[in-house]
Amino acid sequence: MSMPPDESVPPPVPASVPAYLTAPLPDLEAWTRYFRDAEKPIRSSTALALERMRAEQETVDAHMLADVIQGDPFMTVKLLAHAASLRRPGKDTDTETITSTLVLMGIAPFFRTFGPQQTIKDWLHDQPQALDGLRLLMQRAYRASRFALGFAVHRGDPDVELIQLAAFLYDFPEMLMWCHAPTLQQRVRDAQRADPTLRSAAIQREVLHMELDDLRQALLKLWHMPELLVRISDNRHTDLPIVRNVVLAQRLARHTMQGWDNAAVPDDINDIAELLHCTPRVALAYVHKIE
Secondary structure, eight states, rough: OOOOOOOOOOOOOOOOOOOOOOOOOSHHHHHHHHHSSOOBOOOOOHHHHHHHHHHGGGGOOHHHHHHTTTOOHHHHHHHHHHHHHHHHOOOOOTOOOOHHHHHHOHHHHHHHOOSSBBBBBHHHTTHHHHHHHHHHHHHHHHHHHHHHHHHHHHHOOOOOHHHHHHHHTTHHHHHHHHHHHHHHHHHHHHHHHOOOOSSSHHHHHHHHOOOOOHHHHHHHHHTTHHHHHHHHOOGGTTSSSSHHHHHHHHHHHHHTTTOOOTTTTHHHHHHHHHHTTTHHHHHHHHHHHHH
């Protein structure tokens, strides 16, 4: 999973005019309905790479295409949600990955389904603070995915790819908020910065009338995402090592985005050491190696 600099300029796409939400919707159900089919703009570098591949799709295989898609949270969500819409009811999806989805779907059908994509840069062209917030969030998602991969490999978990994917997509509801309700998400972030002791969930309930963790679960289920991905993305079940793997990777990524001097890092390292069955000293050395 890679995340190259997002500085390329893809071919223009007919512009959609964002109608940003400036007031919160009444509850989780309303937010879930709103985001079900909402626009999910992708990174400019992803859009450019896809258009290059479209022009040479006879030479493109599933692994090449997966390398591009799995570096972009929104394109990943789009692909998995579309694949789920084609799946027979009741079919087991625990082992589904980006690559296996593309193999089953086929390269030509992928490009027929997904034409030129709206980009984040164009979508948020008049929202510089939201654009910066979303870019930082995507960088954090990539960082979390690296930590999650490292923890899962150390643990010898057979579901490494889905664990990495769960960490990568952990914050996609917040990404959606930056795209569709930037002023509301800015209020959430400002409140968190003003008083770091406040719980994020409490701020979200006050500003958004719901919690983003609940929105993540609701959307994953609504889009019929792989069953194992849904389970390991549920941070209410941290008694399970596979869930702790994801949650701790996300926590460490969040706390170390600006460096390793955050006061919460020692607790993170102690919890990671317990997960990996090693000493905190060994755990700290290991996470630095991953970084």
